[in-house]
Amino acid sequence: xxxxxxxxxxxxxxxxxxxxxxxxxxxxxxxxxxxxxxxxxxxxxxxxxxxxxxxxxxxxxxxxxxxxxxxxxxxxxxxxxxxxxxxxxxxxxxxxxxxxxxxxxxxxxxxxxxxxxxxxxxxxxxxxxxxxxxxxxxxxxxxxxxxxxxxxxxxxxxxxxxxxxxxxxxxxxxxxxxxxxxxxxxxxxxxxxxxxxxxxxxxxxxxxxxxxxxxxxxxxxxxxxxxxxxxxxxxxxxxxxxxxxxxxxxxxxxxxxx
Amino acid sequence: xxxxxxxxxxxxxxxxxxxxxxxxxxxxxxxxxxxxxxxxxxxxxxxxxxxxxxxxxxxxxxxxxxxxxxxxxxxxxxxxxxxxxxxxxxxxxxxxxxxxxxxxxxxxxxxxxxxxxxxxxxxxxxxxxxxxxxxxxxxxxxxxxxxxxxxxxxxxxxxxxxxxxxxxxxxxxxxxxxxxxxxxxxxxxxxxxxxxxxxxxxxxxxxxxxxxxxxxxxxxxxxxxxxxxxxx
Amino acid sequence: xxxxxxxxxxxxxxxxxxxxxxxxxxxxxxxxxxxxxxxxxxxxxxxxxxxxxxxxxxxxxxxxxxxxxxxxxxxxxxxxxxxxxxxxxxxxxxxxxxxxxxxxxxxxxxxxxxxxxxxxxxxxxxxxxxxxxxxxxxxxxxxxxxxxxxxxxxxxxxxxxxxxxxxxxxxxxxxxxxxxxxxxxxxxxxxxxxxxxxxxxxxxxxxxxxxxxxxxxxxxxxxxxxxxxxxxxxxx
Numbered sequence: 001x002x003x004x005x006x007x008x009x010x011x012x013x014x015x016x017x018x019x020x021x022x023x024x025x026x027x028x029x030x031x032x033x034x035x036x037x038x039x040x041x042x043x044x045x046x047x048x049x050x051x052x053x054x055x056x057x058x059x060x061x062x063x064x065x066x067x068x069x070x071x072x073x074x075x076x077x078x079x080x081x082x083x084x085x086x087x088x089x090x091x092x093x094x095x096x097x098x099x100x101x102x103x104x105x106x107x108x109x110x111x112x113x114x115x116x117x118x119x120x121x122x123x124x125x126x127x128x129x130x131x132x133x134x135x136x137x138x139x140x141x142x143x144x145x146x147x148x149x150x151x152x153x154x155x156x157x158x159x160x161x162x163x164x165x166x167x168x169x170x171x172x173x174x175x176x177x178x179x180x181x182x183x184x185x186x187x188x189x190x191x192x193x194x195x196x197x198x199x200x201x202x203x204x205x206x207x208x209x210x211x212x213x214x215x216x217x218x219x220x221x222x223x224x225x226x227x228x229x230x231x232x233x234x235x236x237x238x239x240x241x242x243x244x245x246x247x248x249x250x251x252x253x254x255x256x257x258x
Numbered sequence: 259x260x261x262x263x264x265x266x267x268x269x270x271x272x273x274x275x276x277x278x279x280x281x282x283x284x285x286x287x288x289x290x291x292x293x294x295x296x297x298x299x300x301x302x303x304x305x306x307x308x309x310x311x312x313x314x315x316x317x318x319x320x321x322x323x324x325x326x327x328x329x330x331x332x333x334x335x336x337x338x339x340x341x342x343x344x345x346x347x348x349x350x351x352x353x354x355x356x357x358x359x360x361x362x363x364x365x366x367x368x369x370x371x372x373x374x375x376x377x378x379x380x381x382x383x384x385x386x387x388x389x390x391x392x393x394x395x396x397x398x399x400x401x402x403x404x405x406x407x408x409x410x411x412x413x414x415x416x417x418x419x420x421x422x423x424x425x426x427x428x429x430x431x432x433x434x435x436x437x438x439x440x441x442x443x444x445x446x447x448x449x450x451x452x453x454x455x456x457x458x459x460x461x462x463x464x465x466x467x468x469x470x471x472x473x474x475x476x477x478x479x480x481x482x483x484x485x486x487x488x489x490x
Numbered sequence: 491x492x493x494x495x496x497x498x499x500x501x502x503x504x505x506x507x508x509x510x511x512x513x514x515x516x517x518x519x520x521x522x523x524x525x526x527x528x529x530x531x532x533x534x535x536x537x538x539x540x541x542x543x544x545x546x547x548x549x550x551x552x553x554x555x556x557x558x559x560x561x562x563x564x565x566x567x568x569x570x571x572x573x574x575x576x577x578x579x580x581x582x583x584x585x586x587x588x589x590x591x592x593x594x595x596x597x598x599x600x601x602x603x604x605x606x607x608x609x610x611x612x613x614x615x616x617x618x619x620x621x622x623x624x625x626x627x628x629x630x631x632x633x634x635x636x637x638x639x640x641x642x643x644x645x646x647x648x649x650x651x652x653x654x655x656x657x658x659x660x661x662x663x664x665x666x667x668x669x670x671x672x673x674x675x676x677x678x679x680x681x682x683x684x685x686x687x688x689x690x691x692x693x694x695x696x697x698x699x700x701x702x703x704x705x706x707x708x709x710x711x712x713x714x715x716x717x718x719x720x721x722x723x724x725x726x
Contacts, residue, residue: 298635
């Protein structure tokens with residue numbers, strides 16, 4: 001354990017109801033900012049800042065063939081690159097397991113909540129569908145990329161407009177006014193367990209010292225749509241109970257920024 | 259005729275002409291190019307008599323012999339420890355410089371300094387190839403137990419320490435925290451939770467406002483204003 | 491039909507609007523943003539830091555490594571596949587060569603200075619924007635440098651010589667086009683990057699090079715101001 005001392009110190013603080021930077025246990029960093037349409041070359045984009053964490057998500061649309069088992073449904077593809085520009089520990093090269101997990105967690109939140117109606121992405125059944133390609137690019141990783149990327153992905157989808165399509169070719173230069181349209185607003189909140197305490201929105205220091213994390217994605221009415229447990233330590237049923245409560249509660253707060 | 263173009267206490271960027279003529283002398287961070295004196299890096303212009311120099315404002319720590327630094331143990335080998343110095347180069351702490359205790363051959367070195375431990379040590383030698391030797395023998399040099407580490411701009415360390423340590427002593431007194439400032443920009447702080455936070459806020463304030471005049475008074479005021487809620 | 495007027499209405503010697511900011515990525519040792527028209531670049535500098543594997547190390551000085559990358563959604567056409575192309579590798583190389591002459595890394599043997607350039611949005615001139623951002627980021631990282639580096643693209647569209655081509659000009663179909671990215675150390679007027687594709691006479695090229703000095707000095711002023719602004723904010 002390289003971060004034994006740090007973990008002990010954090011636990012000492014958490015027992016006094018305070019975090020390393022003075023925050024309360026379930027308090028997000030401030031300010032939280034959501035900016036739409038930051039990238040003109042994308043069909044939709046958003047930039048989200050949570051404290052010093054800064055993420056850009058861009059959406060490109062393309063036309064492809066549907067999967068044989070869902071001939072009348074479009075699809076989404078989520079990619080994440082942990083750019084070495086954003087964190088001294090990230091390296092160049094193909095996406096590693098961290099990046100893949102991040103992309104998959106964002107993907108599941110959108111897919112399973114049915115935030116997008118895949119049937120509406122169908123152009124000609126069995127032939128042509130819209131593919132919604134969502135790419136996550138962190139600019140500054142100061143912790144909690146999961147929640148920032150999920151929020152930015154949803155905001156970018158909200159911003160997305162179809163390009164002109166004549167049945168054969170896409171004209172990316174000619175944007176239409178037709179929005180992609182979101183059916184649901186899934187928000188991911190990652191709840192962290194350190195010692196016996198639970199926190200949200202970890203900074204870089206806290207991320208080094210976590211025992212376990214649970215990313216909880218929920219929609220407006222509190223229904224859960226995706227989860228992901230991470231970290232090396234197990235969770236008890238009681239832990240999960242508490243973490244879900246925090247996750248659902250905090251999602252309501254984050255949703256207000258959209 | 260010589261002429262100083264740059265203004266005292268202004269920011270100069272690399273390549274900027276600071277002065278013309280041979281009577282002005284190039285100091286640290288500047289160089290002569292024919293008649294001209296140019297900035298060789300980004301820095302704060304200081305004019306001292308005929309000499310013009312630049313005070314660095316940014317950049318990573320560069321290890322120097324005699325510096326007291328805070329390091330993290332990143333590897334333990336059979337004859338010593340490798341330490342992360344918060345610079346481009348790691349340092350070697352050999353068994354003979356590690357402790358005044360006798361270490362038996364083949365002893366488990368992690369019982370002295372384990373992976374992830376932070377230590378205050380002193381640089382005894384830096385070679386041209388930047389191999390660094392440090393020692394733990396000397397007043398104040400020790401393993402840091404408990405507390406937390408924060409990172410600051412290493413160029414602001416002299417202001418955080420203050421003249422003869424006056425600034426850091428003031429923070430220690432006001433916050434009742436133990437504080438060790440490493441010249442490599444790592445600072446160790448140990449105290450009651452709210453006191454620690456105030457100490458960190460104060461250090462951040464010094465970091466931000468290090469070139470304002472009357473800094474000591476401003477910091478004193480800041481500590482007095484925010485010290486009311488402290489415990490311990 | 492001759493090219494009479496630029497599509498966006500600017501003068502032939504005029505760049506698109508420029509915006510620059512230093513210290514935009516807190517985790518980096520130095521960072522900057524440079525925007526010219528719709529082309530938008532970020533640069534982050536990490537280092538000098540430990541270099542692995544060891545055989546890459548130079549015992550005399552630190553080495554510089556640059557990486558240029560377009561974000562997947564940064565092109566107005568199809569999505570750019572992540573992972574780098576031959577084009578981005580070549581641009582990384584010429585960027586490195588454009589920046590190296592101003593840097594003095596003798597103080598840092600065996601180490602590396604990494605420069606990561608990312609483009610969220612592009613519309614021609616991206617390598618030049620990347621170089622402008624990177625040079626500010628290197629200065630912000632407090633490295634020893636004898637100058638900044640300024641870059642812009644020069645060009646020819648039909649019978650006109652012009653500065654800072656945009657996408658519509660690069661892809662002009664009714665006459666010959668030349669696109670000439672150039673980078674310069676502003677205080678010594680020495681050229682550190684020069685590429686060209688298209689067709690142009692030697693005389694026209696020399697005329698363009700002469701013209702470029704004024705524009706590059708204007709870009710230099712923008713870079714200088716952005717650097718001073720960051721530290722001014724901090725100091726005063």
